[in-house]
Amino acid sequence: MSVVPAEVLPGGALAVEETAPDAPVAELGPRARLWPSLVAVYRAQLSRARVARIPLLFVATFQSVGIMIMMRGVVDSRGEAQSVVAGSAVVVVAYVALNLLAQYFGQLRASGGLDHYATLPVPPASVVLGAAAAYASFTVPGTLVTAVFGCVLFGLPLANLWILLAVIPLAGAALAGLGAACGLLASRPEIATLLGQLGMSAALLLGVLPPDRMPGIIQFARDLLPSTYGVEAFARTFGARPDWAVVLADLGVCAGVGVVSLAVATWAYRRAAVR
């Protein structure tokens, strides 16, 4: 083996200059602004649907349609039918916005993909809101198909389906915020997946089944779940003379939870990006 010359011993390493450090402070590059970068993230995320998400959207829709067909034999009253259709439609939102987004952020965090965003001068809110908005958008076709199919199956009126234009974004915001927060806070991607699945299962069980047959504690859990308010708002619009004030209040709860959960998700993103 070689003989190490004396001058290469570790003490000889001279990585530091004797001269003074650069005096002038360089100008910083531009900061990416909130809305343009949100739109850029949204567009990029939306394009992923073509590559990866389409099969999953089918799964979400078939799942909900299957649930409704199953429930067709069980449900007898009109009120219950309304809950089933509204619940099944919102489950599509829960599946994609909560479950898939939690998985996406969980994997992104675990694989080091967040570094990409963290080394760009982009506001954290743009990344989180852009991704959440894209995932909420992914739910639109599935939710519409489920709602229309359910209305036809259970003989419910289609007249007030326009309310989905409010239900999807608001329930989507609340659930996507929760999904993003779960994905970004989970220490391992498996836990993110687990949380997403649990959230989706909760939305499924507590949202689709008519509430009046549930025990008190389950009803309480149902009230804690943000998707419930989306389901209720939607279900009320099937009535002959819907109470729009209550619908609005339900949607208000979704919006409120959405704001809070997206804020938490943004905080979680900051925390996950710089360690």
Next chain:
Amino acid sequence: MCAVRGLTKTYAAVRGRRGAPAVPEVRATDGVELDVRRGEIFGLLGPNGAGKSTLVRQLTGLLRPDAGSVQILGHDIVRHPERAARILAYLGQESSALDELTVSLAAETTGRLRGLDVRQARSERDAVLEELGLTPIAGRALKKLSGGQRRLACFAAALVGERPLLVLDEPTTGMDPVARRAVWAAVDRRRAEQGATVVLVTHNVIEAETVLDRVAVLDQGRVIACDTPAGLKERVAGEVRVELVWRERAPLEVPEVAVLRERAVESGRRWTLRLAPEEARAVVATVTGGAAFAALDDFTLATPSLEDVYLALGGAARQGLVKA
């Protein structure tokens, strides 16, 4: 340009769990001191686990050091990690954030998030893709590309939106020679036209010798040497590397060969020796003549490489820069 002083980061010990052995406390960077000059290509060389990536993550504001300072162009990155994103472009080892995008959208989106408006982002995207020869595959998703092409696409994304400092973590992994050349040409152009500085993490010793202006050799979180590649090689200039490959086994019945065995690093049929030039000449004369020659399959004689420097510096248990 970039001054690092006393940078230290310790990863806490992890208690063993079922199926996962305990990991003791690791000092990933240990009092690292560096100065990168404006406009140079500065390399960080070292084996796996030497602390290169930890150091880079601290330079880019992704990881808070326990102690020490990082100044880039006069900005304190430890105190204001968010400023790093406005000074430098970073190419990490992971592409998972871009994997499902097309090459073109990956570059454009990255430009937009670097603060460019739509028009600028698109024109820079087109220029960079053209420059790197990616235009023909601009419409394909990164996921569907080969490893080298994907890496090149990520590199393209890193170049959209000019930055005075490029931090590249093993940029040419998996690339073919054409792609490698495109990368180094693009780096050189930015250096010549914009005075860009490059900090490069590499495993590849040959690449390090050809492209780097200066290189810091890292070992167990410490900088054990920092110089130009030629300067580092001069430190072991007294040595020549001789590699002998035997046909089946070494002819130990030849006394000269038996003596050499003690000084050789054996790996199957291959012996590697580090010798003074006149010794090397004698060895070559021995093995190319007489009884030993019949047993010899091949031999090479080489001047020292950065890898030899690393070994001579006593890097991590003499395992070499790249794990075999």
